[in-house]
Amino acid sequence: MEAMDIYKHYFSKYKLLFITAISCVFFEAICDLLQPTIMAHIIDEGVKNNQLGIVLKMGLLMLMITGVGACFAATRSVLASRVSQSFGADLRYDVFSKIINFSEVSTDKIESGSLITRMTNDISQMTQFTNGMMRIFFKAPITCLGSIILAMMLSFQLSLVLFATVAIVAAFIIVSMKLSYIRFAKVQLAIDKVNTVIQEYLMGIRLVKAFGRYDHEERKFAYENSDLSHKTVSTQKVIAYFSPLMSLTISIGIALILYLGSFLFGWGDIEVGKVAAFINYMAQISTSLIMITNVFNVFVRTKASSERVNEVLNSEEDFKGIKQTIKDGSWELAFENVTFAYPEGSGLPSIKNLSFRINRGESLVIIGPTGSGKSTLVWLFLRFYDVEKGTIYLNGMDIKTIDCKTLRDNIALAPQKSMLFTGTVLENIAWGNPIATREEIINAARAAQADKFIQSMPAQYESHLGQGGVNLSGGQKQRISIARALVKKAPVLILDDCTSALDAVTEAKVRHGLKTLDKEKTIILITQRIGTAMFADKILVLDDGKKVGLGSHEELLHSCETYQGIFHSQIGRDLKVTNNG
Structure with missing residues (x-):
């Protein structure tokens, strides 16, 4: 108007x-x-x-x-x-x-x-x-x-x-x-x-x-x-x-x-x-x-x-697709020849002709140098932006045909920057699922390794958090953010480098706890850590928006130069680490 x-x-x-x-x-x-x-x-x-x-x-x-x-x-x-x-x-x-x-x-x-x-x-x-x-x-x-x-x-x-x-x-x-x-x-x-x-x-x-x-x-x-x-x-x-x-x-x-x-x-x-x-x-x-x-x-x-x-x-709203229900199927996610450049950016593609596939119950780690397009994949999957070329599929359906709300209801996200709201710890975790029971909230907190420090707080789950969670440490905020994503009980879980403030032991416990609530959950992890990537079912290696490697840890150590460089910079050239190590 x-x-x-x-x-x-x-x-x-x-x-x-x-x-x-x-x-x-x-x-x-x-x-x-x-x-x-x-x-x-x-x-x-x-x-x-x-x-x-x-x-x-x-x-x-x-x-x-x-x-x-x-x-x-x-x-x-x-x-x-x-x-x-x-x-x-x-x-x-x-x-x-x-x-x-x-x-x-x-x-x-x-x-x-x-x-x-x-x-x-x-x-x-x-x-x-x-x-x-x-x-x-x-x-x-x-x-x-x-x-x-x-x-x-x-x-x-x-x-x-x-x-x-x-x-x-x-x-x-x-x-x-x-x-x-x-x-x-x-x-x-x-x-x-x-x-x-x-x-x-x-x-x-x-x-x-x-x-x-x-x-x-x-x-x-x-x-x-x-x-x-x-x-x-x-x-x-x-x-x-x-x-x-x-x-x-x-x-x-x-x-x-x-x-x-x-x-x-x-x-x-x-x-x-x-x-x-x-x-x-x-x-x-x-x-x-x-x-x-x-x-x-x-x-x-x-x-x-x-x-x-x-x-x-008159501003543009979230993309509206055909309001059809996502059928409970394999929860297969696929990118086919996807190319994308940010509308208000430099005009150069952040993602270039990318194709990969992940099945239900699998865990996929996306790793690569800074600026390689890792987080961009998440924004495209959530339809914050639409791709210029190519197609993204969920359960065999082009996500452009799915209404944004329906699509996002089936995805849980723990973002790179943990954002908490003014209110109690319980309210912040339940924010991911307002109808969740107290037991479900506590179970999600335990899986995210947050229950222990929450129990030590004066009012425990009723403890009040300041705006943005200013009275918590970075690691504590990340664990509450992960618990909030877990309590949503979505079939697809995305963790966008949300364990960067955690030590290796706590991160390993979180990784183990992710499967305790739902073993059929499809998990996508964005990380810079080889120690996290090596335990995933599949690892997607990006460099300058391009796929330069896709496979297991052992396969990429022998076939992907970029992955080898990241591994050697973090673990060392003489240390051999396997999926069992």
């Missing part, structure tokens, strides 16, 4: 309330417009002719109209608040739901700091605009137009001054809008950068401390903060320059009306009450024009925010 179509989409939910609020605004404006005309009658018919009855009658009518207008004003304020807050809540929910379903391509395009700004600052701006639109934004043009029409009816000669004044102010508004729009868009981008700097610092706070990079981080924040300040000042300068010019133009117009009105009164072409009413209408017009100026300034900023939010809503 287009940026401003967002409002049409959401307002359809609150059509009745919206129409009622706008109706209240219209009748409130009518009540305001009637008062100068009534005042003219009081002066010209009551005061001039010394008719107290007319003064009292018209004064009472004026009070009644003011009271009715106040009732309309109160009603539209309540409705405006209700509709705008509901609009903001619905929009935030939909944007968050969209972000949850982001494809990796969308995630790569929009930084997390920018997403936070769009979820908070931009949507708040849109919510305020919605509230203002129903409270005052519609009232200003109605009051302005109505005042012009009623002023013309009082005196056509004085209306010529009014037309000239309105035309000049309208020109100022148009120029102000054009200058403001670009600046407001830059302000929002500057807010993105400030949020990104803060977020990066908070995520890497320990690294900053370890390297003593406080000064660098302060300078980086100072630069972005100063840039935001300068862009905001630049935007405010436009308003600061044009607002006084418009006020001056309106004041000159009122002075000219007073000057010309005195001549017309002397010539008998207009009465005092009508001149007073005309000045009141001119005051209403001036107030409305200033309000319209503010409306356009807010509109320009809101338009920039709407386009940014709309970019999120």
